[in-house]
Amino acid sequence: MLRKLLFLFALVVLLAPANSGKAQSSGLPVDVPRKDVFVADQIFRYDNVDNYNMWVAGPVQPTRHGLITDTLWFSDAETGKTLNAAAAEGPMYNKDFTEMTVKLRDNLLWSDGVAFSADDLIYTVQTIKDNAGLNASGWNIQFNQYVSKIDKVDANTVKFTLKSANPRFHYNFAGRWNGVYMMPKHIFEKEKDPAAFKFNPQVSLGAYVVKQLDPNGFWELFERREDWQKTSAGIVAGKPGPKYILSIFYGDSAKKAIAMSRGDLDVAFDFDYEAFQSVLKSTPTARSWYKDFPWAYPNEIDSRYYALNMEKEPLFQNKDVRWALTLALDIVDIQTNYIGGVAPVTALPEPATSALSKLYHQPLKDWLANLEIDVAGAKYKPWDSTVPEQIAQWAKDNKYNVSGDPAAVFGIGWWKHDPATAEKLLINAGFKRGADKKWLTPDGKPWKLEVMAPNDEPDAFRMANAAQDQWKAFGIDTTAAGVERNVWNQRYPLGDYQVAVPWGDWNTSMSNGDKWAAIQCLKSEFYAPNGKDTRTTGSCNDAYTKMNGMDALIDKMAATDPQSAEGITLGQEFAKQWVENMYTINAITFKKFITWDSRYWKGFPSSENPNVFPEYWFHIGKFTFQNLEPAS
Numbered sequence: 001m002l003r004k005l006l007f008l009f010a011l012v013v014l015l016a017p018a019n020s021g022k023a024q025s026s027g028l029p030v031d032v033p034r035k036d037v038f039v040a041d042q043i044f045r046y047d048n049v050d051n052y053n054m055w056v057a058g059p060v061q062p063t064r065h066g067l068i069t070d071t072l073w074f075s076d077a078e079t080g081k082t083l084n085a086a087a088a089e090g091p092m093y094n095k096d097f098t099e100m101t102v103k104l105r106d107n108l109l110w111s112d113g114v115a116f117s118a119d120d121l122i123y124t125v126q127t128i129k130d131n132a133g134l135n136a137s138g139w140n141i142q143f144n145q146y147v148s149k150i151d152k153v154d155a156n157t158v159k160f161t162l163k164s165a166n167p168r169f170h171y172n173f174a175g176r177w178n179g180v181y182m183m184p185k186h187i188f189e190k191e192k193d194p195a196a197f198k199f200n201p202q203v204s205l206g207a208y209v210v211k212q213l214d215p216n217g218f219w220e221l222f223e224r225r226e227d228w229q230k231t232s233a234g235i236v237a238g239k240p241g242p243k244y245i246l247s248i249f250y251g252d253s254a255k256k257a258i259a260m261s262r263g264d265l266d267v268a269f270d271f272d273y274e275a276f277q278s279v280l281k282s283t284p285t286a287r288s289w290y291k292d293f294p295w296a297y298p299n300e301i302d303s304r305y306y307a308l309n310m311e312k313e314p315l316f317q318n319k320d321v322r323w324a325l326t327l328a329l330d331i332v333d334i335q336t337n338y339i340g341g342v343a344p345v346t347a348l349p350e351p352a353t354s355a356l357s358k359l360y361h362q363p364l365k366d367w368l369a370n371l372e373i374d375v376a377g378a379k380y381k382p383w384d385s386t387v388p389e390q391i392a393q394w395a396k397d398n399k400y401n402v403s404g405d406p407a408a409v410f411g412i413g414w415w416k417h418d419p420a421t422a423e424k425l426l427i428n429a430g431f432k433r434g435a436d437k438k439w440l441t442p443d444g445k446p447w448k449l450e451v452m453a454p455n456d457e458p459d460a461f462r463m464a465n466a467a468q469d470q471w472k473a474f475g476i477d478t479t480a481a482g483v484e485r486n487v488w489n490q491r492y493p494l495g496d497y498q499v500a501v502p503w504g505d506w507n508t509s510m511s512n513g514d515k516w517a518a519i520q521c522l523k524s525e526f527y528a529p530n531g532k533d534t535r536t537t538g539s540c541n542d543a544y545t546k547m548n549g550m551d552a553l554i555d556k557m558a559a560t561d562p563q564s565a566e567g568i569t570l571g572q573e574f575a576k577q578w579v580e581n582m583y584t585i586n587a588i589t590f591k592k593f594i595t596w597d598s599r600y601w602k603g604f605p606s607s608e609n610p611n612v613f614p615e616y617w618f619h620i621g622k623f624t625f626q627n628l629e630p631a632s
Contacts, residue, residue, distance in 0.1 A: 037244040044485030046217035057535035066621035068204040071179030085232040091170040109230040111204040123185035133195030138538025178619040219248040237626035272458035273340030293400040294342035296591040306585040311544040324425035330417040343591040345411035359513040453501040455482035495530035505540035515571040
């Protein structure tokens, strides 16, 4: 508490100059009029700075990909709509889902004036399919698994013939995070090795081009194309968007808060709770999704969890150990004192958004309440349905208004905080306490854990600190390791951790609840052992264990209609299997203190204006930027 008070005091002092409300002189590193540039939080410092080949694993994607690349469709998690991008209309399948026809827009231009056409789409798919090095997002594997051939019907129509039925093949071109980036055939066909090509300078299919780049990776300036009407973002939004967009990395939450108070940051990717509160006090024109509690944006279809690496830490291979770690956590304390009370909890591998709760959490409520685990030969029910009421009481005690059913606001419940039962599970697994009451492993050594999290993701870092504090209190020597994003990008995909706090693939779904696209990366054919980069194989198995029956379940789901009740039922079966085995410890639904200052720009989406997904760093962020207009 003292640390939080000191942090708040320091921010209030630092942010005080902004209270005058006067526009301050720009502290930006670029020489463009402040009124013409929208300044976005870059999230992290870039490495691989000058490599724009986003078809290989490694080069930067956030923000960049929305501004300079395009795909066929976008699934808007906020509105639930599918937006046609490079495609003129939705995918057209034959009756048995073995063919997919795509009609492309006939009015798109690359930034060098060359028309986008069916030749580009065919070249993109065939080039990715033929080059194992072009395996960003697992597209090389997907195309080799499913694409038999791809034919040009006419200048703007393409037909895919699939090796087997797949009613979800179009998801490759309409993903949550991104869709297959279109390649300019007239540029890439000149290169002998497309995987080694840096694609610099770029030819853009987005509404912006790169104008200036910091070689040290702290910022990047984009300029709007003069022919922005010849891009999907310009066509769909019908607005030009800012003349310039500057992505800039200031550092941690405190530094971003100071930049926003001075008028040098228009939107922040996220703040920790204390920094957000200070911004509200110092910058009257700043806000997040809601004007009042719980403030933060709640509808990113994702959740946070503790990933337990069973290869790196073989002790985790015992299910009793995984359940013991779970019951040693206090989710109410995590959600309130570490996260600020603003994120719904979720014990399922599915975010507890309003729409998805109706498909997963509510239907499985009784199953969770009746779930029994074995504790030293006795049956035990670990579910605690009182968690939302406990969080609501915390909110009321802090004078926050909680309207509606606490279970609808904070989630339907979570696991009991039960250190005594956790102790029984560990003892049954061969652990014992030493003279200092700290846990010893079955071979008599002190049990030490490291919980790794990216320090630019406030909730992940807070969850790592919560686990450190709570597991330490339980007797496990635990250290929270907050790492820079570049370090995270090196360690996490190679399984270099005992416990990590990531955002996942398998713990989400499409906005209609269909989980196949999210969990197919768990199939054993994609598995990458510790030390092999999962980005090159398409694996998302960050528990690093064999999951009995998972391949068969995923294959069965693949054969169902994405809109069918059977598909949701199979998704629920997946959730049950995941929970019973406690492969990972699912904790909270994503929330983001996406905070914007309306001094210079208006039109950023909010709860009153939910016209588009607000997470501008996603591929669909192109439309978030394109809808912005000058504030005056």
